[in-house]
Amino acid sequence: MEKYLSQLNEAQLEPTIQKDGPMIIIAGAGSGKTRVLTYRIAYLMSQGVDPFNILSLTFTNKAAREMKERIAQIVGTSEAKNLWMGTFHSVFAKILRIEADRLGYPSNFTIYDTQDSDRLIASIIKEMNLDKDLYKYKAVRSRISSYKNSLITVRAYFQNPELIEADTMARRPRLGDIYKAYVERCFKAGAMDFDDLLLKTNELLTRFPEVLMKYQNRFKYILVDEYQDTNHSQYLIVRALSDKFQNICVVGDDAQSIYAFRGANINNILNFQKDYDDVKVFRLEQNYRSTKNIVNAANSIIEKNETKLDKVVWTANDEGAKIKVNRSLTDGDEGRYVASTIWEQKMNNQLLNSDFAILYRTNAQSRSIEDALRKRDIPYRIYGGVSFYQRKEIRDVLSYLRLIINPADEEALKRIINFPPRGIGQTTIDKLIVSANGYNRTIFEVMKNIDKTNVKINSGTKNKLQDFITLIESYQVLNQTADVFELAEHVTRTSGLIKELNKDGTPEGVARMENIEELLNGMKDFVEGQKEIADTTGSLAEFLEDVALATDLDADKGDSDHVALMTIHLAKGLEFPCVFVVGLEEDLFPSAMSMGTRSELEEERRLFYVALTRAEKQAYLTYALSRYRWGKLVDSEPSRFIEEIDEQYLDIVTPIEERRFNPMLSADIFGDAEGHTPVNPNKIRYKPAKQAVLKKGSSKPDPEKFQVTTPKNLKPVEKTNGNTALFDSKLAVGNIVKHMRFGSGEVIKIEGTGADVKAEINFQHGGVKKLLLRFAKLEVVG
Ligand SMILES: Nc1ncnc2c1ncn2[C@@H]1O[C@H](COP(=O)(O)OP(=O)(O)OP(=O)(O)O)[C@@H](O)[C@H]1O
Numbered sequence: 071m072e073k074y075l076s077q078l079n080e081a082q083l084e085p086t087i088q089k090d091g092p093m094i095i096i097a098g099a100g101s102g103k104t105r106v107l108t109y110r111i112a113y114l115m116s117q118g119v120d121p122f123n124i125l126s127l128t129f130t131n132k133a134a135r136e137m138k139e140r141i142a143q144i145v146g147t148s149e150a151k152n153l154w155m156g157t158f159h160s161v162f163a164k165i166l167r168i169e170a171d172r173l174g175y176p177s178n179f180t181i182y183d184t185q186d187s188d189r190l191i192a193s194i195i196k197e198m199n200l201d202k203d204l205y206k207y208k209a210v211r212s213r214i215s216s217y218k219n220s221l222i223t224v225r226a227y228f229q230n231p232e233l234i235e236a237d238t239m240a241r242r243p244r245l246g247d248i249y250k251a252y253v254e255r256c257f258k259a260g261a262m263d264f265d266d267l268l269l270k271t272n273e274l275l276t277r278f279p280e281v282l283m284k285y286q287n288r289f290k291y292i293l294v295d296e297y298q299d300t301n302h303s304q305y306l307i308v309r310a311l312s313d314k315f316q317n318i319c320v321v322g323d324d325a326q327s328i329y330a331f332r333g334a335n336i337n338n339i340l341n342f343q344k345d346y347d348d349v350k351v352f353r354l355e356q357n358y359r360s361t362k363n364i365v366n367a368a369n370s371i372i373e374k375n376e377t378k379l380d381k382v383v384w385t386a387n388d389e390g391a392k393i394k395v396n397r398s399l400t401d402g403d404e405g406r407y408v409a410s411t412i413w414e415q416k417m418n419n420q421l422l423n424s425d426f427a428i429l430y431r432t433n434a435q436s437r438s439i440e441d442a443l444r445k446r447d448i449p450y451r452i453y454g455g456v457s458f459y460q461r462k463e464i465r466d467v468l469s470y471l472r473l474i475i476n477p478a479d480e481e482a483l484k485r486i487i488n489f490p491p492r493g494i495g496q497t498t499i500d501k502l503i504v505s506a507n508g509y510n511r512t513i514f515e516v517m518k519n520i521d522k523t524n525v526k527i528n529s530g531t532k533n534k535l536q537d538f539i540t541l542i543e544s545y546q547v548l549n550q551t552a553d554v555f556e557l558a559e560h561v562t563r564t565s566g567l568i569k570e571l572n573k574d575g576t577p578e579g580v581a582r583m584e585n586i587e588e589l590l591n592g593m594k595d596f597v598e599g600q601k602e603i604a605d606t607t608g609s610l611a612e613f614l615e616d617v618a619l620a621t622d623l624d625a626d627k628g629d630s631d632h633v634a635l636m637t638i639h640l641a642k643g644l645e646f647p648c649v650f651v652v653g654l655e656e657d658l659f660p661s662a663m664s665m666g667t668r669s670e671l672e673e674e675r676r677l678f679y680v681a682l683t684r685a686e687k688q689a690y691l692t693y694a695l696s697r698y699r700w701g702k703l704v705d706s707e708p709s710r711f712i713e714e715i716d717e718q719y720l721d722i723v724t725p726i727e728e729r730r731f732n733p734m735l736s737a738d739i740f741g742d743a744e745g746h747t748p749v750n751p752n753k754i755r756y757k758p759a760k761q762a763v764l765k766k767g768s769s770k771p772d773p774e775k776f777q778v779t780t781p782k783n784l785k786p787v788e789k790t791n792g793n794t795a796l797f798d799s800k801l802a803v804g805n806i807v808k809h810m811r812f813g814s815g816e817v818i819k820i821e822g823t824g825a826d827v828k829a830e831i832n833f834q835h836g837g838v839k840k841l842l843l844r845f846a847k848l849e850v851v852g
């Protein structure tokens with residue numbers, strides 16, 4: 071252990087070996103907070119603390135896994151195995167399974183993901199005959215979610231006139247009724263949504279003192295990473311569990327609090343000292359991750375926030391390269407800049423794809439970047455898009471499996487009762503739902519007892535329902551002996567799912583088949599993995615729980631070399647040698663939706679701070695002057711965040727007048743040597759000079775030079791051949807031009823039309839040359 075402790079600096083060592091009592095480590099990005107937590111756990115174990123008594127809560131399961139691996143290296147694999155580590159959701163889902171019956175839930179309860187919740191809420195809105203424009207299911211879901219995270223139960227809601235008033239004012243007077251129906255339906259379906267995993271844990275710990283005591287005694291040491299992003303519900307759980315021993319260690323950075331929009335409460339970190347007696351406060355100041363330039367630039371940004379704790383962050387690392395700021399004409403252009411830079415960097419500096427991350431504010435931004443990466447054959451992976459498990463065909467298979475272990479699962483049943491089609495129509499399903507609601511039974515129960523119910527359907531349909539029940543029950547029998555893989559294989563074959571996809575025959579159908587195959591492979595892995603650990607058999611229930619709670623980062627086995635693309639939110643806690651933060655434009659980042667109040671804007675700024683501090687060696691900030699958003703090309707201005715960085719740390723590249731003639735970067739207008747399709751120049755809007763230039767740190771463009779790109783100088787563009795039209799309009803005999811290879815020269819003749827316009831130019835150093843303007847990339851200098 072000594073050997074490992076010497077890998078910490080003094081400030082890090084202190085909290086690592088502070089064994090007991092409440093403590094908080096507040097420190098800036100990259101200062102070793104996560105490292106201290108990891109080493110601290112190893113240290114506790116080396117001091118004789120039983121790993122069973124340590125609970126560590128992380129932001130992703132991947133982070134937990136990595137910490138565990140590191141600890142295993144220090145203390146040995148078998149010991150590390152017994153640690154309780156994971157996200158709040160995954161840890162407390164396990165506890166809830168153990169204690170489920172106290173809350174009236176089956177231990178094999180289903181976990182409803184966001185899509186399940188959305189579908190259920192949408193169907194409740196429909197059943198209640200409400201206006202779906204007023205009651206948008208996503209908005210309703212997020213409202214319900216925020217109630218749950220504030221521990222406002224249905225009963226508490228109806229006892230609170232202010233909440234009712236607020237929803238009524240928002241033209242949703244029935245919100246409480248939807249909330250009530252939703253909660254009842256989840257309960258009846260034996261399902262908990264994500265928020266329930268925290269809410270029900272709180273309920274468990276407050277209603278059953280013996281349960282609280284059990285887990286207080288179990289988790290003698292509790293550690294929480296990224297504490298700044300805990301919500302109220304999570305806060306209360308930590309509070310309750312640590313109340314007895316008060317061995318609680320939380321680490322966080324108020325400057326990286328970025329989940330307020332999902333209910334995270336920065337006060338949890340700010341008030342920690344008031345919550346416990348004799349809290350030891352530690353601060354780490356030295357950043358080990360990034361260069362001086364990056365650390366200082368990040369400091370200069372976060373300084374602009376009013377709400378913050380005073381903190382120092384410095385680094386002994388190299389000065390490093392300045393942060394590159396790049397302006398592009400369009401988002402496509404931006405994508406190509408990113409791809410070509412990665413390509414060059416890889417060549418010049420022997421870097422791997424995995425040394426690069428591209429971070430953006432919203433998932434939609436990935437498309438133009440992806441296109442450019444694909445064209446350069448740069449392998450990449452998108453984290454946090456539509457995850458594998460969200461795909462339709464995968465959800466279909468999983469729905470069968472869910473129904474096998476929990477026939478009450480309404481959302482799973484609705485998905486597959488008529489898929490593949492077996493002649494059970496929507497009218498029948500609607501009747502079953504109404505009847506199930508009336509009898510307060512599950513749909514499955516109603517189907518099984520259809521003759522005893524008031525459901526009026528013909529005998530043909532009855533038989534079909536009976537066949538479906540028999541099918542599911544036969545799977546249930548198989549589930550008692552088969553493992554997940556064997557079961558799923560059997561289900562996909564015998565349910566008709568595979569046949570249905572084969573029938574399709576389209577390339578999409580083939581891709582779906584491949585996905586199912588991939589799912590089965592994953593199951594095989596899971597079964598083998600579980601056998602190795604030898605504590606479980608790889609049960610279906612465990613598999614489904616893993617799937618339900620998998621964050622997208624979790625799927626990354628780190629086995630392939632690819633560039634990482636993800637939102638900044640997802641990048642929290644991670645680090646990469648080179649980081650691109652793209653789309654730094656007003657209304658995009660900061661987001662248009664977050665500029666209403668100072669606190670929202672400050673959260674955006676913290677997000678930017680998180681983004682920048684992911685970089686170890688080199689950061690790139692990029693923005694485009696126009697971008698496709700909601701299917702339209704819109705003009706954009708550089709983000710205020712770029713201007714907020716102290717300019718001494720910036721290297722502002724590609725002033726616009728140079729870019730226009732750079733073959734690599736101006737491909738949007740001209741197309742390029744690699745055959746990339748040019749964009750219709752009609753759609754490109756040129757900005758007046760003053761907007762196109764950063765206010766700070768770059769010189770004003772020479773208006774003469776800039777003229778060539780402003781709209782008033784463009785003749786109406788030929789629709790069929792926009793490329794050359796640009797040149798037609800501006801080049802005239804007598805112009806002085808500059809060529810990349812030949813230097814400057816005078817235009818002495820112009821001939822040809824359309825794509826074939828040629829110019830004869832007398833170059834100072836090359837003599838007279840005839841050049842095809844389409845390819846020549848000339849800059850007009852006089
Ligand atoms: N004393 C040290 N010596 C060498 N490297 C260190 C030291 N402390 C931390 N590091 C390295 O610095 C990097 C940042 O550490 P870590 O991820 O723990 O910081 P953090 O404070 O958790 O960052 P964030 O706020 O982004 O979550 C890691 O690569 C880590 O291994």
Ligand SMILES: [Mg+2]
Pocket residue numbers: 103104105643
């Ligand atoms: Mg960290």
